[in-house]
Amino acid sequence: MKVLVSACVFGKKVRWNGSSKISESVMKWAKDNQIELIPVCPENELFGTPRSTIRLVQIDNETIADMKSTNVMQQLDKKSIEILQRYPEIKGFIGIYGSPSCGISVGVKNLGNVVKGSMHKNATIPTTEAGHIGNAQSSKQFLNRLKTQS
Numbered sequence: 001m002k003v004l005v006s007a008c009v010f011g012k013k014v015r016w017n018g019s020s021k022i023s024e025s026v027m028k029w030a031k032d033n034q035i036e037l038i039p040v041c042p043e044n045e046l047f048g049t050p051r052s053t054i055r056l057v058q059i060d061n062e063t064i065a066d067m068k069s070t071n072v073m074q075q076l077d078k079k080s081i082e083i084l085q086r087y088p089e090i091k092g093f094i095g096i097y098g099s100p101s102c103g104i105s106v107g108v109k110n111l112g113n114v115v116k117g118s119m120h121k122n123a124t125i126p127t128t129e130a131g132h133i134g135n136a137q138s139s140k141q142f143l144n145r146l147k148t149q150s
Helices: 024-032 042-047 073-086 118-122 136-147
Strands: 002-006 036-040 055-059 062-067 092-095 106-108 113-115 127-129
Touching: 002 024, 024 036, 042 073, 055 106, 062 073, 073 118, 092 118, 092 136
Parallel strands: 002 036, 002 092, 092 127
Antiparallel strands: 055 062, 106 113
16 A cells, blocks of 8 residues: 655655654554555655745735745645645555645644645545654554545
C-alpha cells in the first residue's frame, strides 16, 4: 500500500529553512504495516528551499497564504491537487502539524480558528498528521481507513 507523506517527515531537508522534521514513529509504523511512503512537498516544488515562510491570514471573508506580502493560496491549492493526481494509486496522506500546505489544523491570524492545509482540504483519501501516528489508537484508526480504500 502506498501513502503520501510530507517530505520533511520523511527526513528530506525541504522545510522553509532547509531543515527536516523526520518522524521515527511514522517510519516505524509504515515499515510495520508494509506501507510504502512517498515523500512530497508542495511548498518545495513551488518555491524551492530555503524559502520565505508562509503564514495563513484572514482578510475580510478570505483566508490567504501570505508569503512576503503575496497571496500564494491558489498556487498551494493547485500544486496540492496536482500532487494528489500524480499518484492515483495512493491510499492516504500523512502531513505535519502547522504547515500551510501539509497541516490538518493550521492557525490563521485574525481568524481565531484553524483550517486545513492545502493537501488535506483537497484530498479525497484519508489524511492525518505525523503526530497522530505516534498514538496507538489514532494510528490504528488511520490504518483501518486506509484499508477501506483498497
